[in-house]
Amino acid sequence: MIEITVNGEARRVEAPARTHLADVLREHCGLTGTHLGCEQGVCGACTVMVNGVPTRSCLLYAHEAAGMEVTTIEGLDEDPVAEALRAAFSKHHALQCGYCTPGMMMTARDIVTRLGAVDEDRIRDELAGNLCRCTGYRGIVRAIAEVAATRPAAAPLPKREVPLTPPPAPLAAPAATASADLPNRLTHSETLALSPDAAWAILSDPARIAACVPGMTLLRHEGEAVEGEFSVILGPFSARFAGAGTLTLDAGSRTGRLRGQGRDGANGAEGEVEWHLTPDGAGTTLQVELGWRLTGPLAQFSRPALLRGMVAALAGDFARNLERAARGEAPAARPGLWSLIRAWFRGLFAR
Amino acid sequence: MKQGVGAPITRKEDDRFLRGRGKYVGDIQLAGMREVAFLRSPVAHGLIRAVRAPQGAMVFTMADLTGVLPIRAPSALPGFRRTDQWPLAQTRVRQVGEPIAMVVAGSRAEAEDILDAITLDIEELPAATDMLAHRAGPPIHEGWPDNVVLQALVDDDISDVQAPIIIRRRLRTARQHMAPLEGRGVVARWDSRLNQLEMHTSSQMVHVTKTGLAECLGLPESAVRIISPDVGGGFGYKGILLQEEVAIGWLARKLGGTPLRWIEDRREGLSAQANCREHHYDITVHADRDGTILALDCEAHVDSGAYSAYPFSACLEAAQIGSILPGPYVVPRYRCKTWSVATNKPPILPYRGVARTGVCYALETTLDAVARAAGISPVELRLRNLPGPEQMPYLNVTKKIFDSGDYPEALRRAAEAVDAPGFAARQKAAREEGRLIGQGFAVFCEQGAHGTSVYHGWGIPFVPGAEPCQARLTPDGGLELRVGVHSHGQGMETTLAQVAHEILGVPVDRVQLIHGDTALTPYSTGTWGSRCAVMAGGAVAEACMELRRRLIPMGAHLLQDKDAVFADGAVRAGAASVTVAEIARTFHRAPQNLTEAMQAQGLECTVGHKTVRDTGTFSYACHAVEAEVDAATGHVTLTRYVIVEDGGVLLNPLIADGQVLGGTAQGIGTALFEEMPYDTGGQPLASTLADYMLPGASDVPDIEILHMETPSPISRFGQKGIGESGAIGPPAAIVNAINDAIAHLGREVTDLPATPERVLAALA
Amino acid sequence: MKPAAFEHTAPAELNDALKLLAQPGAKPLSGGQSLSPMMNLRLVRPTTLVDIKRLPGLRGVMATAEHIRFGAATTHAEIEDGIVPDPTNGLMPHVAHGIAYRAVRNRGTLGGSLAHADPAADWPSVMAALGATIITSTSRRIPAEGFILAPFTTALTPGEIILAVEVPRLPPGARWGYCKINRKIGEFAKAIGIAIETPRRLLAGAVEGPPVLLEKLDDIPTRLPHLDAAAQRLAGIAVQRAIAMMES
Structure with a gap:
């Protein structure tokens, strides 16, 4: 049970902790003027006032909002600023389907009251977090400008333009496209203070290879067939999933290749790591090439560059652990990247 | 203030939306309502081996849905290959997000907990994801030799054309998502009193949904009622019968009274539901030395996705390409071959502008290349090839009848507005400062409100006939209008009231528009194809005219003057008059004062409307853009945007502008931002609005609109359909501006959207 | 969902x-x-x-002659609006204004952003460029540079949280430049460049990994070897533009 003040009225609401404020307003308080457009904080349709400032009600869990004062679109019926905005919105045809309108009104009211008389560029900038798919924004911008012009201007934001710099030389040819098989690929190289033979001794022993991959446990190894578990945590994400694969080793070229796939529930991942050793002076260059392919929500959470960054760090960890192993040291047990990936996969694959 | 046709009055519907009192599907609360969620395929192509549900959970698969038929949207065009889209997958899934199982719980969160607990065993198969590479197969549908849904040919052998200028381009438009702010949603229950399925759903076309749903569920149409309340944007996305609607309809009937709700969330919408716009063009323009078009030759592909969506079918888009590629121009010779290709992606749906956006992009960017080859300006080239006003009505090479207008004048006005003649000097000066600026134009026309004669040839599940309106005068003198179209942003509660006011003089605020309910409105194909201003507007006018014809003798009888006439909302005889309200009150509450025949005739009628010729109105426009390209980052900034639009007589100029502005913002999205990428395994790579980027307020310039108003000779007031117009021109005009900015480097952008990466690749 | x-x-x-x-x-x-x-x-x-956002010690600021210590739960909007003092001659308010959207800035916090460790976010790069120090619940003082080890991965140990961030004062009049490359307001940055005049600092922030301090522009290929050529080039443009802004 939480207590929350909504449009001036103290409400007691019984909602599970995972309920966000928008659902509390819509499902528990019957205030359906607050709309949900994405539940990812991008579209702005769910914007309400919390303690007087615009807030995404999809990104505030109800229990966080306990004790706070919330004003929804329904609470602006008698508000004089909203009244002026309503007239201006209608006059300038600043709404069509009406779905973004409540959130738009909240932001508009904030612009008018916080900034006062401002130019249209600033209004467009401030409106960037409220998407409208119908109007093309012109009417909205004009309506807000009209109401804002009746109010004193707040101190303007110091305008700092980024000056133009001359275009640099043309780009190098784009990197080769990923193979259709494993569309994401990444290479990482590391110089090891080890002779190629010493490094290969480690990199041809399945148990020691597995030990260098933080979070990996080798369960079974027969011929080229391997089975294992892979657990990772990356910041907020964590996961664990089991899979099977093939380990091939070529002592002649000092090349090893581990390919595996794991599935759990509706989701799957497929990956390959290939390592190759070449002499480099007294030491050895270790080249690690990773390829991966994901299916399911993780694949569809599109931050490809970010994912590349994470995998690059994984490859680095792997290479550093190899070096430690070769020196007879235990692999670093840092709860870093591997633990992040463990967390991520746990959510997706562990059912 | 004038309220009738042409008055820019503010909208009647605004107040409820501005106060958060609109009522959308997700706002409906019914006692005892349960939440539905769908288990969806994580892979683009696969065979379901097992679905294991947790103990005690309410989980349904297709095996449970006895008696339910798949959604089928065939076309009668020769060679069309039919698909069966089951409401829940049987054994094979063909797109990520395809529904596999339906679960029911007390809340959405709990329903998703059950989804988490289901074990799905699925064997992944190779996915067809590229319409060119996978056209020949391997086929994704059993029994097909390849992945061609339909191949069509506009066959004119143009091999004899001798042209000094031959320009060929290969161009691609991105797969997009329509992304209305409100997604789809369903609230349904079985009404045991009426023995009827009552389904609230966010739809543009309730009657078509009802027909399709009744067929899939094996119910008579009388046992289905579809209600579409306030709808948060359509754009084509809500003109489709959903698998979810069929599955929930079945379950609601089975449960016999428990209300069910499913509200599509953004991730479902982006990753699982219908897409649009993915075309590939291999286009060649043959032109004379002076830029006169001699022939147009094209091979075009449309990625139709996995299934033929109801009712427009998987072939509409490609068939449209074949018929409209020549655009607004005089094209003497024309050949076009099109393929609709099935892939392991969501079905393609007609999005605002349908194929016109892609076609306009392909033709207009290629024409700019022709202009560069001919050494004339893009404006000059277009002026040489547009039909003149003296040629109207103009029958073009694909037998389209352009009804009226002065196309060259629209271009001239746009060119003047952006000072086209002076631009070269400004561009040169900018280049000397190291800045790349360009100017681009696009001219296009939009066929709207086309009807029976156009659609019956395609043999798709529906063919529009006469558009109906039911009009009823109430005892207090109010007017109720019932229409089968749906208003979801277009402002029809206002514009159709204006039409009624024009005919009957009833004040706009006394006119109530009832729409979006199959139980209350006459059968119609609904809202699509820029048809409502023309078709529903015409229907309202005809119905009100019928009432007027009945009111006049009643008024004359009451005034005791057989020569009485109708004017300004009253029947008048000299100085004496009786208002519409007075006649209505008399008819309903004092019928004894009228004749028996008048009493029998009544003040309620349903009338159907067709335009004089049902080949459609042709609005047209010129978009003129100035853009600056940041050569270092590839970013494009739109610095000027002017539209000259001829939508015929505008029912309400304020609302017409709104349609053009909103469409243009969507077109800017197509041009610069929006892309639904898939990896080679068919995984959609944009599942949030942080990945699928819609244009925001700071991404859209302050668009200027200049109007021409050439009446259409075929519509009731001379109005033309313009609802989709804005979304057609921007990609062509914007990319032409980009290409103009970098033309001195000999580079061009070919693929949409023109992201920084693509612009940099063009410059590299 | x-x-x-x-x-x-x-x-x-x-x-x-x-x-x-x-x-x-x-x-x-x-x-x-x-x-x-x-x-x-x-x-x-x-x-x-x-x-943790209302815990005592995570709110408020403490100023000394050398630096300002911001409670970890200081919001972006408080920095944008100057509700908390600015030791950076306008850099921090400028950056805060460009983070996501106002409704997000009203709730999002400085410490939360650092701990989340998304390399595309603004504060990890800005704090590293300013030479800020992160003060944690185990009384550790961790330099902002190097705080992020990899995307979503920080030097924090499990259960350890950020209490405050100590930002050194820039000398009066010291100039700065900031360039974030993204297509749209609120979009994840594709590259971040920061230039500070005194003490002279250059920084390249990128989405694929932690932000990196540079001696000079040409260091990018060697200091950011994990980026591909296009990403390195974009990082270079961001830094170059930050320098130009600083000098303008």
Whole structure:
């Protein structure tokens, strides 16, 4: 049970902790003027006032909002600023389907009251977090400008333009496209203070290879067939999933290749790591090439560059652990990247 | 203030939306309502081996849905290959997000907990994801030799054309998502009193949904009622019968009274539901030395996705390409071959502008290349090839009848507005400062409100006939209008009231528009194809005219003057008059004062409307853009945007502008931002609005609109359909501006959207 | 989508919060503007959220002659509006204004952004460029440069949270330049460049990894070897533009 003040009225609401404020307003308080457009904080349709400032009600869990004062679109019926905005919105045809309108009104009211008389560029900038798919924004911008012009201007934001710099030389040819098989690929190289033979001794022993991959446990190894578990945590994400694969080793070229796939529930991942050793002076260059392919929500959470960054760090960890192993040291047990990936996969694959 | 046709009055519907009192599907609360969620395929192509549900959970698969038929949207065009889209997958899934199982719980969160607990065993198969590479197969549908849904040919052998200028381009438009702010949603229950399925759903076309749903569920149409309340944007996305609607309809009937709700969330919408716009063009323009078009030759592909969506079918888009590629121009010779290709992606749906956006992009960017080859300006080239006003009505090479207008004048006005003649000097000066600026134009026309004669040839599940309106005068003198179209942003509660006011003089605020309910409105194909201003507007006018014809003798009888006439909302005889309200009150509450025949005739009628010729109105426009390209980052900034639009007589100029502005913002999205990428395994790579980027307020310039108003000779007031117009021109005009900015480097952008990466690749 | 079930706790004292955070599955919640979207997508599933944003010590500022110490729960909007003092001659308010959207800035916090460790975010790069120090619940003082080890991965140990961030004062009149390359307001940055005049600092921030301090522009290929040529080039443009802004 939480207590929350909504449009001036103290409400007691019984909602599970995972309920966000928008659902509390819509499902528990019957205030359906607050709309949900994405539940990812991008579209702005769910914007309400919390303690007087615009807030995404999809990104505030109800229990966080306990004790706070919330004003929804329904609470602006008698508000004089909203009244002026309503007239201006209608006059300038600043709404069509009406779905973004409540959130738009909240932001508009904030612009008018916080900034006062401002130019249209600033209004467009401030409106960037409220998407409208119908109007093309012109009417909205004009309506807000009209109401804002009746109010004193707040101190303007110091305008700092980024000056133009001359275009640099043309780009190098784009990197080769990923193979259709494993569309994401990444290479990482590391110089090891080890002779190629010493490094290969480690990199041809399945148990020691597995030990260098933080979070990996080798369960079974027969011929080229391997089975294992892979657990990772990356910041907020964590996961664990089991899979099977093939380990091939070529002592002649000092090349090893581990390919595996794991599935759990509706989701799957497929990956390959290939390592190759070449002499480099007294030491050895270790080249690690990773390829991966994901299916399911993780694949569809599109931050490809970010994912590349994470995998690059994984490859680095792997290479550093190899070096430690070769020196007879235990692999670093840092709860870093591997633990992040463990967390991520746990959510997706562990059912 | 004038309220009738042409008055820019503010909208009647605004107040409820501005106060958060609109009522959308997700706002409906019914006692005892349960939440539905769908288990969806994580892979683009696969065979379901097992679905294991947790103990005690309410989980349904297709095996449970006895008696339910798949959604089928065939076309009668020769060679069309039919698909069966089951409401829940049987054994094979063909797109990520395809529904596999339906679960029911007390809340959405709990329903998703059950989804988490289901074990799905699925064997992944190779996915067809590229319409060119996978056209020949391997086929994704059993029994097909390849992945061609339909191949069509506009066959004119143009091999004899001798042209000094031959320009060929290969161009691609991105797969997009329509992304209305409100997604789809369903609230349904079985009404045991009426023995009827009552389904609230966010739809543009309730009657078509009802027909399709009744067929899939094996119910008579009388046992289905579809209600579409306030709808948060359509754009084509809500003109489709959903698998979810069929599955929930079945379950609601089975449960016999428990209300069910499913509200599509953004991730479902982006990753699982219908897409649009993915075309590939291999286009060649043959032109004379002076830029006169001699022939147009094209091979075009449309990625139709996995299934033929109801009712427009998987072939509409490609068939449209074949018929409209020549655009607004005089094209003497024309050949076009099109393929609709099935892939392991969501079905393609007609999005605002349908194929016109892609076609306009392909033709207009290629024409700019022709202009560069001919050494004339893009404006000059277009002026040489547009039909003149003296040629109207103009029958073009694909037998389209352009009804009226002065196309060259629209271009001239746009060119003047952006000072086209002076631009070269400004561009040169900018280049000397190291800045790349360009100017681009696009001219296009939009066929709207086309009807029976156009659609019956395609043999798709529906063919529009006469558009109906039911009009009823109430005892207090109010007017109720019932229409089968749906208003979801277009402002029809206002514009159709204006039409009624024009005919009957009833004040706009006394006119109530009832729409979006199959139980209350006459059968119609609904809202699509820029048809409502023309078709529903015409229907309202005809119905009100019928009432007027009945009111006049009643008024004359009451005034005791057989020569009485109708004017300004009253029947008048000299100085004496009786208002519409007075006649209505008399008819309903004092019928004894009228004749028996008048009493029998009544003040309620349903009338159907067709335009004089049902080949459609042709609005047209010129978009003129100035853009600056940041050569270092590839970013494009739109610095000027002017539209000259001829939508015929505008029912309400304020609302017409709104349609053009909103469409243009969507077109800017197509041009610069929006892309639904898939990896080679068919995984959609944009599942949030942080990945699928819609244009925001700071991404859209302050668009200027200049109007021409050439009446259409075929519509009731001379109005033309313009609802989709804005979304057609921007990609062509914007990319032409980009290409103009970098033309001195000999580079061009070919693929949409023109992201920084693509612009940099063009410059590299 | 709706998040997986979790418990919400809002302890009144830091020690109570730290005890709760030591439990498996616990996760600190500050402004929640990055965490909640991931939870709403069920990509992240903590069993307990420990709400730390109102803990004593995480709010407020403390100024000395050399630096200003910001409570970790200071919001972006408070920095944008100058409600908290600015030791950076306008750099921090400028950056704050460019973070996401106003409604997000009203709740998102400085400490939360750093702990979330998304390399595309603004504060990890800015704090590294300013030579700020991150003060944690174990009384560790961690230089902002090097705080982020990899995307979403920081030098914090499990259960350790950020209490405050100590930002050195820039000398009066010291100029700066900031360039974030993204297509749209609110979009994740593709590259970040920062230039500070005194003490002279150059920084390249990029989405694929931690921000990196540079001696000069030409260091990018060697200091950011994990980026491909196009990303390195973009990072170079961001730094170049930051320098140009500083010098303008």
